[in-house]
Amino acid sequence: MTRAVDMLKDAAAVAFFALLIFAPFLGLQLSDNDAGGLSLSARPALLAAAVGLTFLARIAMLLWHQYRPAAPNVHIAAAAQKSGKYIAPALLVFALVMPFLPGLPNAYIDLGVLIMTYVMLGWGLNIVVGLAGLLDLGYVAFYAVGAYSFALLATNFGLGFWECLPLAGILAACWGTFLGFPVLRLRGDYLAIVTLAFGEIIRLIITNWVSLTGGPNGITDIPRPTLFGLKFSMAGGPGTFAGFFGLDPHPSQRITFLYYIILALALLTNWVTMRLRRQPLGRAWEALREDETACRSLGINVRNTKLTAFAIGAMFGGFAGCFFAARDGFISPDSFTFMESATVLAIVVLGGAGSQLGVVLAACVMIGVPAMLQSLQIYRMLIFGAALVVIMVVKPRGFISTRRPTVALRKAKEIGAELIAQGRG
């Protein structure tokens, strides 16, 4: 009996806080009136509904806590572990055939391109944050360097996408090294703040160096990628993809081509990362995340090892930036705000730092879900935010928080999140 009373008290308290929070947001509405001014109107019914729902949800939650099945089912956990092995290949096959699924609108392939871009960025940042444990809040800087490298080389020197792709990666890696030198002697929060500042500095330089970058107007007419010299033009005719293969020009051809480029780039990122993890360099990164002092005592050059993580992560950011510029044909500083860094970092953290598959799942959630919820309009971000909070409460270390050893004498066993350090930079 007392338990029921406690429960009601608890739920009432939660409902009270909900009332405080919702009163200004939902309870009041500002609208234009006929006189041309603004008028404030109350919406008591909506407010009552929101508070009432919160009350009921809290009670449901408390009941669940009390009566939920005693122990998590071991069989289910084992089955999930087993099926986990097949998730990655299944996703890969799906990604490979996706553009050819019958009846798929172009918008979905476009969304696929967008998600894949973030998967690639997530995989690039995963090297820095997930493996080396360096909290980098300015990753978008390297994305911008890659994009502007290609845009400037293409518009000033007439170079094409494929020549510029490696150059963009190399330039971004150089910037990563250049920024890394002064920054990497800092640790933890200080490192995060300084990388954040560097991200902003790059954006401000791009915005203000009008003679070179066009400032806020950006750069237009960036050439699109070609397939061995064949353009994807709606005009058709000789020298275009459609003309060469005798097809009718269609926008889906270009989008599908872009999709496969970013898929290939993302898979390259993944392959390099997976290989590096099994190499001394990758192991040194993870060791740095675990304990920097111990690394030093074992003769590992901490600064250089951090720099390689920074540079390689930056290089993949540069590739992604180059692709981004080629996809849109137009770039401006607006595309490289802190919000982008935050999104990519959220993908890495939500996926489970260090997990490659986790990044894919998180990118689908972070980019795909808001796009799918387009029809819900203003409630989109509310639902999205709530979903993120729920995920982080249920899985505080991300979707996939275990770590697979890189080498084993007998049988590799997954290592639980509780043993893995998250790194302090």
Next chain:
Amino acid sequence: MTILQVENLTMRFGGLTAVNNVSFTAQQGNITAIIGPNGAGKTTLFNCITGFYKPTSGGITIMHGKPLRLDKLPGHAIARKGRVARTFQNIRLFGGMTALENLLVAQHNKLQAATGFGVLGILGIGKYRAEERAAIERAKYWLAQTGLLERADDPAGALPYGAQRRLEIARAMCTEPVLLCLDEPAAGLNPRESAALNELLLNIRADGTSLLLIEHDMGVVMKISDHIVVLDHGKKIADGTPAEIRSDPHVIAAYLGEGDEGLEETETTL
């Protein structure tokens, strides 16, 4: 033959002199122990030798082949060029990595050199595979020496305390040092584990690596040390064989004056 020479070493932190003009030598193939009451400056001395602190003045020289000034080397070069390895008072393993991975990280420099800046390694060409196999064999040897072969694929953070201590020693040995520095290796071990540790340290010495250890456990110190250096308030107060130290009036006074619980142990084992 001398392996390590410490000359007039002084380390100041602001107004505090933690190590005051200390000189001693450690002989090749010996176990040299550094003892002293709490706060005597043992760990500071250790951190100077292993490159974690830059001494205020004085010199530290390692003698294998050409004499090498350790105090002039950057921190990460102490293990590689100076070939001095260490363990930590509060164990510092890579907890989220397996025991085997811990030992492979210790062989980083050797392995990294075989990967051709990582490029050849990624492409799977060159001599990296052979090097890695050799590294795993070396790791297996030290896992067997420390009785951890069965736990090779377990995360280091999940091992029992005593096993973690041994794994840290195995990890240091995988860097193939000429001098192994141990900071309180017996701390927190039960008598059985402590006896196993003595045996391990004697085996390491028999393999040709010299040892330098800080230890509170007088049982361990008196049983296995060839040479003992006693510090008190940052100064060296005695230096000699266990028998000499046992009867040194300064040492007895230092332990008596401190009212340290080490006293009873000192007297019973002396």
